Amino acid sequence: MLGLIGIVMSSEDPNNTDQKTRLEMLNDSVIKLDSFIEDILNYSRNTRMGVVMEEINFEEILEEIRNGHKFMEGANKLKPLVEIIQKEKFISDKKRIIVILNNIISNAIKYRDTSKEESFVSVFVECDSKKAVITIEDNGIGIADDKQEKVFDMFYRATKLSNGSGLGMYIVKETLEKLDGIITLESSLNKGTKFSIQIPNQTN
Structure with a gap:
């Protein structure tokens, strides 16, 4: 269409x-x-499908997500910064990790601060034998302090600029729970947002 x-x-x-x-x-x-x-399909899949473990290559996943965002409005105005330290084999659910990272990175594109001379989204990934630590940070419009605790609620929209379903970050939280992962948020209005994620390595 x-x-x-x-x-x-x-x-x-x-x-x-x-x-x-x-x-x-x-x-x-x-x-x-x-x-x-x-969003509805991702929510449905996460609810009814079991976790499928496989070896994860974060470089390939992030490249796939980047290609998927090529034609998204504003994607060409956002500078991507990526650093991956993956010396250990990492086992988890690839499809769920893609859903998590795709939602957060697409939000960085949607809510970039157009008043700034340069917009960026940085992704840092470090894996060891126990877990993957993923940090996604941008210099977008940020989230007000009084709205941050509601960001992961179903159908919640933290800004009037949002035209989405309000399911994205709720799906991120629910998907991470399936992987026994955790996510934290730091944000300052008009400065940017940082998400910190930890996902256990299921090598054992």
Whole structure:
């Protein structure tokens, strides 16, 4: 659907502003619907599916997520900074880890601070025989102190700029619980947000 809209938008009459506006509104609506459906599917899968253990390559996972965000609005304006220290074999559920990281990184793109000269999202991963420690930090719009404790609640939106389902961070928390992982949040309004994640290594 998005592809068809893109084709129509690229071939439309540039002087027809009314048609352009309607196509842009349709495009935005489809993106919101697509995001909502993806959230519902992720929530459903996490609830009913068992944990599937396999060896995790964080470099491959982050590359997959980056490619998935290529056409997301604002992704090309966000500088990615990645550092991975993975000397030990790490075993966990790949699909669930992708859901966790994808949600947080996509939020960094959505809620970047457009007033800043340079926007970034940094991802640091360090694995040992016991756990993976993942830190995702951005210099986006941040989250007010009085809203931070509700970020992981179902259907909660921390900002009026949000046009999502309000399920994303709830799914992150629920998915991490399936992996016996934990997540903490640090954020300052207008400065940025940092998520710190720990996931046990299931090598034994």
